[in-house]
Amino acid sequence: MNILVINAGSSSLKYQLLNPETQQVLAKGLCERIGIDGKFTYKPEGKEAVKEADVSMPPHNEALKAELEALQNPDNGVIGSMKEIDAEG
Numbered sequence: 117m118n119i120l121v122i123n124a125g126s127s128s129l130k131y132q133l134l135n136p137e138t139q140q141v142l143a144k145g146l147c148e149r150i151g152i153d154g155k156f157t158y159k160p161e162g163k164e165a166v167k168e169a170d171v172s173m174p175p176h177n178e179a180l181k182a183e184l185e186a187l188q189n190p191d192n193g194v195i196g197s198m199k200e201i202d203a204e205g
Contacts (some may be wrong), residue, residue, distance in 0.1 A: 117135060117136065117137055117202045117203070118134070118135055118195065118200055118201050118202055118203075119133070119134055119135075119136060119201070119202065119203045119204070119205060120132075120133050120147055120187075120201050120203070120204045120205070121133075121204075121205050122168065122180075122205070124176060127144070127148065127149060127150045127152065127185065128146065128147060128148040128149075128150060129147040129148075129150065129176060129179045129183065130144075130145070130146050130147075131144065131145055131146075131183050132144040133187060133194060133201070135171060135196070140161065141158070142161050142194040142195075143158065143159060143160045143161060143186075143187060143194045144159050145157050145158040145159060145180060145183060145186065147171075147173060147179035147183060149173075150173045150174075150175070150178075150179050151173070151175070153170055153176055153200065154170060154171040154172055154173035154178075154179075155168075155169055155170070155171065156169075156171040156173070156179075156182050156186075158183070158186040158187075158192065160192050160194050161194070162196065163192060166186065166192055167182065169202045172205055173191055175179075184198065
């Protein structure tokens with residue numbers, strides 16, 4: 117079971133994808149400066165963090181889109197499709 121946990125603030129969005137059964141954090145990241153100039157960080161478990169500066173994120177839905185694309189990225193993603201996320205919180 118994989119759970120996507122999101123903490124959305126006024127100009128940031130923090131997230132973790134975790135498996136509560138194994139207590140493993142599969143990936144985590146941060147979208148910050150939403151609505152300003154946008155900064156994006158993604159850290160898959162056991163790999164180096166992927167940092168992208170100046171990512172266009174005018175509204176929060178663009179930040180969420182960047183996060184979901186990173187989780188499914190063929191090179192650094194930790195899931196093959198959204199169907200592997202069983203719950204959100």
